[in-house]
Amino acid sequence: MLxxxxxxxxxxxxxxxxxxxxxxxFGLCVRLLRHRHDAExxxxxxxxxxxxxxxxxxxxxxxxxxxLGIAVNRCRTWLSQRSRRPELVEYLQDTxxxxxxxxxxxxxxxxxxxxxxxxxxxxxxxxxFHEQGQAYEDIAQVLGKPVGTIKTxxxxxxxxxxxxxxxRGMIAEVEHELP
Amino acid sequence: xxxxxxxxxxxxxLDGERVSASADLELHLASCQKCRLHQAGAGLLLDGLKALPxxxxxxxxxxxxxxxxxxxxxxxxxxxxxxxxxxAGLAAAILVMAWAGNLWLPNHRPENAPxxxxxxxxxxxxxxPAPDESPTPLGQAVDEARDAVLALTERVAGETKEQxxxxxxxxPTDVSGLTEKVRNMGDPPMQEPLDPAAQSxxxxxxxxxxxxxxxxxxxxRAVDFFYNELPVLDGP
Numbered sequence: 001m002l003x004x005x006x007x008x009x010x011x012x013x014x015x016x017x018x019x020x021x022x023x024x025x026f027g028l029c030v031r032l033l034r035h036r037h038d039a040e041x042x043x044x045x046x047x048x049x050x051x052x053x054x055x056x057x058x059x060x061x062x063x064x065x066x067x068l069g070i071a072v073n074r075c076r077t078w079l080s081q082r083s084r085r086p087e088l089v090e091y092l093q094d095t096x097x098x099x100x101x102x103x104x105x106x107x108x109x110x111x112x113x114x115x116x117x118x119x120x121x122x123x124x125x126x127x128x129f130h131e132q133g134q135a136y137e138d139i140a141q142v143l144g145k146p147v148g149t150i151k152t153x154x155x156x157x158x159x160x161x162x163x164x165x166x167x168r169g170m171i172a173e174v175e176h177e178l179p
Numbered sequence: 180x181x182x183x184x185x186x187x188x189x190x191x192x193l194d195g196e197r198v199s200a201s202a203d204l205e206l207h208l209a210s211c212q213k214c215r216l217h218q219a220g221a222g223l224l225l226d227g228l229k230a231l232p233x234x235x236x237x238x239x240x241x242x243x244x245x246x247x248x249x250x251x252x253x254x255x256x257x258x259x260x261x262x263x264x265x266x267a268g269l270a271a272a273i274l275v276m277a278w279a280g281n282l283w284l285p286n287h288r289p290e291n292a293p294x295x296x297x298x299x300x301x302x303x304x305x306x307x308p309a310p311d312e313s314p315t316p317l318g319q320a321v322d323e324a325r326d327a328v329l330a331l332t333e334r335v336a337g338e339t340k341e342q343x344x345x346x347x348x349x350x351p352t353d354v355s356g357l358t359e360k361v362r363n364m365g366d367p368p369m370q371e372p373l374d375p376a377a378q379s380x381x382x383x384x385x386x387x388x389x390x391x392x393x394x395x396x397x398x399x400r401a402v403d404f405f406y407n408e409l410p411v412l413d414g415p
Contacts, residue, residue, distance in 0.1 A: 027234040107227040162220040
């Protein structure tokens with residue numbers, strides 16, 4: 001098993017494990033921190049912590065929620081530290097993929113902006129569910145909350161995102177015709 | 180269908196479930212503008228989420244992370260090794276010091292060192308064991324300790340009593356016979372009444388003396404109590 005090889009200090013196994021999870025961890029960090037450079041630092045820190053505490057991982061539980069839980073906790077700590085420093089807003093510049101905006105890019109950018117406005121718990125649940133494709137049960141494990149709480153948070157997060165999109169004029173009034 | 184049920188369906192759709200449009204839903208959407216907006220927004224959100232680009236880390240990010248993990252591992256191992264060596268060295272130093280102290284201390288006691296812990300002619304003499312004597316049993320050692328504490332306390336009490344007598348002797352002598360009577364403090368109580376000044380001095384002297392007697396008594400009881408609590412040791 002990959003984790004066992006990592007514990008023995010096998011550099012190839014460490015590389016494989018990092019490559020397998022770096023995308024998820026980095027994506028989550030970018031979304032939660034809204035700052036690409038900070039996300040790189042935090043991702044590196046997350047993997048350091050993961051390998052330091054690999055022996056404490058319960059092998060009966062899935063690995064992904066465990067590592068994502070560490071990432072969420074690190075992001076929370078980083079955000080609380082950053083709140084004491086001047087805010088660095090690089091999110092839009094960092095995540096804007098291209099210069100010329102078409103409709104879908106405009107929409108994704110608006111969704112990003114709306115998600116960025118959410119409070120931390122809602123944002124985490126939204127990103128884990130819609131971007132990382134995690135199940136409710138796994139998100140509950142990541143955040144250490146009951147599944148019911150996760151469903152409630154996700155429901156509220158979606159309503160807030162829809163409200164934001166409406167306020168930004170992305171949702172137009174459509175006439176509904178009965179079939 | 181009401182708004183609550185409509186929103187419930189909307190959430191299930193956003194959860195990824197396939198929700199087929201029912202006639203009830205269509206009827207409600209036709210009549211409720213709020214739910215119609217939500218329905219349109221949900222569709223837009225689903226489209227937008229599908230189009231969300233995956234955030235990719237920098238190209239050599241994994242290599243950087245692995246390098247930092249390996250570096251961290253080496254550093255932690257070195258730190259751990261240093262800590263182990265430090266602990267072992269400290270333990271060895273303590274052992275050597277204990278061993279050296281055990282060897283050195285009894286042999287290097289000065290020969291003319293006082294053998295009596297307490298010198299008081301009125302009390303029992305307490306001797307420290309000679310180095311070549313066989314080890315003292317615990318019971319005997321405690322006995323000696325008790326005697327030493329008692330002797331020390333009684334000695335202090337005696338000295339204080341003497342000082343009090345001297346102090347009273349130095350007091351004004353216009354009271355006839357006071358000095359002589361105070362010197363006999365501790366004897367049966369005086370029958371003759373004294374004047375107020377002499378009485379207060381006498382009371383002060385008695386109070387000091389009694390205070391130390393109480394201390395001596397308490398110390399004796401404490402040592403006795405401790406001695407009684409000791410387990411009985413079998414003789415050699």
